[in-house]
Amino acid sequence: AQKITQTQPGMFVQEKEAVTLDCTYDTSDPSYGLFWYKQPSSGEMIFLIYQGSYDQQNATEGRYSLNFQKARKSANLVISASQLGDSAMYFCAMSWNYGGSQGNLIFGKGTKLSVKP
Amino acid sequence: NAGVTQTPKFRVLKTGQSMTLLCAQDMNHEYMYWYRQDPGMGLRLIHYSVGEGTTAKGEVPDGYNVSRLKKQNFLLGLESAAPSQTSVYFCASSWGGATDTQYFGPGTRLTVL
Numbered sequence: 001a002q003k004i005t006q007t008q009p010g011m012f013v014q015e016k017e018a019v020t021l022d023c024t025y026d027t028s029d030p031s032y033g034l035f036w037y038k039q040p041s042s043g044e045m046i047f048l049i050y051q052g053s054y055d056q057q058n059a060t061e062g063r064y065s066l067n068f069q070k071a072r073k074s075a076n077l078v079i080s081a082s083q084l085g086d087s088a089m090y091f092c093a094m095s096w097n098y099g100g101s102q103g104n105l106i107f108g109k110g111t112k113l114s115v116k117p
Numbered sequence: 118n119a120g121v122t123q124t125p126k127f128r129v130l131k132t133g134q135s136m137t138l139l140c141a142q143d144m145n146h147e148y149m150y151w152y153r154q155d156p157g158m159g160l161r162l163i164h165y166s167v168g169e170g171t172t173a174k175g176e177v178p179d180g181y182n183v184s185r186l187k188k189q190n191f192l193l194g195l196e197s198a199a200p201s202q203t204s205v206y207f208c209a210s211s212w213g214g215a216t217d218t219q220y221f222g223p224g225t226r227l228t229v230l
Contacts, residue, residue, distance in 0.1 A: 004159075033216045045160075045207060045221035052216055091159060095216075103148060103214045104175060107159035 002027045004094050006108035013082045014116050020067070021077040021111045023092030032096040034075040035105065036066065039089040048090075051075060079113075087115045119143055121222035123208050129228045130198045138193040138225050140208030146220075148213040149191035150175075151183060153204040154224075160207060166191055167213060198229045 003026040013019040025034065036048040051059045051066045059066045067076040079086055092108045124139045140149065147168050152160040162175030166185040180202060182194045191210075195202060205226050209219040 035218065037221075043205065043226075044223050045209075047218050047220065050216075050218055093160075095214075097214065103211060103217060103219075104150070104162050104165060105152075105160070105209075105219060106176075107161075109157060109159045 002106055004092055004106055004108040006092055006111050008111045010112040012114050016081055018080045021090050023075045025073050025094050029096045035093045036077045037091045082115045084115050121210055121220055123222040123225050127226050131230050134198050135196050140191045142210040146210035148211045150209045151193045152207045155204050200229045203229045
């Protein structure tokens, strides 16, 4: 069965420093996608970055990058040069194609990031 | 371009009452999803639709029904609300498939007393 694990309930980072949020996943399907979403205190879910299982290079989107280590089944989010506005909950999610899934997402429990000035 | 919108934003129900949550998207997406978010649980899939007139069960479908009569709308119904259905409900849409990003609505906070 598919599973997403985020082992850090909360993290602190100093403004302007980089931070890594951990995510490990479990699936036996060869084709899957990995996503990170940000949820600020206002509650909306904001898409940050995507990595496909067949992508050779790590995905990057501005200050966000995804450290994809397929053999270890990890998909860590790296935020460079943290800003106060990065304080939020961050969710790792996975979707897959096999077994009747229609791109359905499963989510980890999230990591609460707090950026200190 | 509004993206994904949800109506209402907040609602308080008494046990046993019924209600319908409306989700609308203007991106011409084929797939639509309903999730619930509970504290410490992340988001869990309730029902989804892969096109107009289709619906399917997700991880936690009990107590909910859905309909997709129009491509742009996806309705979530609670026939007899229970306190266990107190949650934040999110709608999402996508082109479909494991590689396509799901875009979320702003959420509906539902409290069942």
